[in-house]
Amino acid sequence: MSAKISLTRYLVEQQRVDGRIPSDLRLLIEVVARACKAISHSVEKGALGGVLGSADKENVQGEVQKKLDIIANEVLIEANEWGGHLAAMASEEMDTIHLVPNRYPQGEYLLLFDPLDGSSNIDVNVSIGTIFSVLKKPEATNGGVSEADFLQSGNKQVAAGYCIYGPQTTLVLTVGDGVAMFTLDREQGSFVLTEEHVKIPADTKEFAINMSNMRHWDAPVKRYIDECLAGKEGPRGKDFNMRWVASMVADVHRILTRGGIFMYPWDKREPDKPGKLRLMYEANPMSWLVEQAGGAATDGRQRILDIQPGKLHQRVSVVLGSKNEVERVTGYHLS
Ligand code: AHM
Ligand code: MG
Numbered sequence: 001m002s003a004k005i006s007l008t009r010y011l012v013e014q015q016r017v018d019g020r021i022p023s024d025l026r027l028l029i030e031v032v033a034r035a036c037k038a039i040s041h042s043v044e045k046g047a048l049g050g051v052l053g054s055a056d057k058e059n060v061q062g063e064v065q066k067k068l069d070i071i072a073n074e075v076l077i078e079a080n081e082w083g084g085h086l087a088a089m090a091s092e093e094m095d096t097i098h099l100v101p102n103r104y105p106q107g108e109y110l111l112l113f114d115p116l117d118g119s120s121n122i123d124v125n126v127s128i129g130t131i132f133s134v135l136k137k138p139e140a141t142n143g144g145v146s147e148a149d150f151l152q153s154g155n156k157q158v159a160a161g162y163c164i165y166g167p168q169t170t171l172v173l174t175v176g177d178g179v180a181m182f183t184l185d186r187e188q189g190s191f192v193l194t195e196e197h198v199k200i201p202a203d204t205k206e207f208a209i210n211m212s213n214m215r216h217w218d219a220p221v222k223r224y225i226d227e228c229l230a231g232k233e234g235p236r237g238k239d240f241n242m243r244w245v246a247s248m249v250a251d252v253h254r255i256l257t258r259g260g261i262f263m264y265p266w267d268k269r270e271p272d273k274p275g276k277l278r279l280m281y282e283a284n285p286m287s288w289l290v291e292q293a294g295g296a297a298t299d300g301r302q303r304i305l306d307i308q309p310g311k312l313h314q315r316v317s318v319v320l321g322s323k324n325e326v327e328r329v330t331g332y333h334l335s
Pocket of ligand 1: 246
């Protein structure tokens with residue numbers, strides 16, 4: 001790549017070339033990116049900034065919040081509420097939606113986020129990230145926004161992405177025209193385009209799943225992994241490698257970079273919960289990115305992006321990544 005293309009220029013060109021994104025959406029994405037830059041600074045300081053450890057509080061899902069979960073949530077809210085592009089926000093770390101206060105202009109968009117994904121990795125200096133999804137406020141909503149306005153399927157997203165805080169800070173984005181990656185240039189203080197037209201190979205020899213849960217899995221997942229583990233001598237006729245970072249952002253980033261399949265399936269420990277991961281903050285944005293890069297994403301039976309959410313913090317089983325592998329796992333569930 002010759003001339004450096006900043007996130008701003010990329011978005012302006014998306015807006016200009018075919019009117020893919022309105023200026024309000026462009027500005028909203030820039031504000032999210034700015035918030036991610038601020039979160040990246042806090043993450044980087046770690047113990048020096050006094051930001052590690054737990055906050056002695058639980059979120060709506062009964063998980064102990066880390067200090068950085070709360071900091072990241074506040075940074076995203078403060079950065080986004082005054083810009084005039086949003087009507088409301090929803091976060092994995094908040095019980096209910098956050099309305100844009102009356103003192104600020106109201107915009108047309110709804111922003112959803114997992115402020116810091118991979119919480120168990122915060123204190124051990126392993127990659128974590130922010131995941132976000134943007135929806136349009138339904139036309140019928142006159143003035144007040146309610147939780148019901150957020151309950152739209154993933155195929156209604158108008159922008160989605162994540163920012164991974166790892167050896168590099170990288171923002172990965174789709175506005176429905178493929179997937180682009182922007183690396184934070186700390187000297188310039190801006191995100192620079194470093195990868196465009198990201199493509200996930202249809203086939204892979206690498207899977208990501210928390211193997212310690214194997215005894216709780218359903219038969220189709222067990223069958224798929226057993227076949228991978230059987231290697232060259234088994235029905236797949238090839239050896240598989242395994243990776244599990246336990247930060248979805250990092251596992252999905254690897255899959256967008258070199259292929260693979262990621263699974264967090266339903267399991268017997270909590271039969272009434274469809275899975276661990278959250279549909280609206282994690283599965284939907286990641287599924288859209290993966291599909292935009294030529295991969296596939298299902299809950300084992302149906303396309304994740306077609307699921308109609310019934311509640312904000314809804315959970316879902318996730319199978320995503322290289323197309324042929326995802327189709328195989330889905331086929332095992334449906335047969
Ligand atoms: P979080 O949003 O509270 O961090 O939880 C989600 C994370 C995912 O990033 C990751 O894939 C999964 O939980 C790891 O779970 P486990 O520790 O069960 O392997
Ligand atoms: Mg998460």
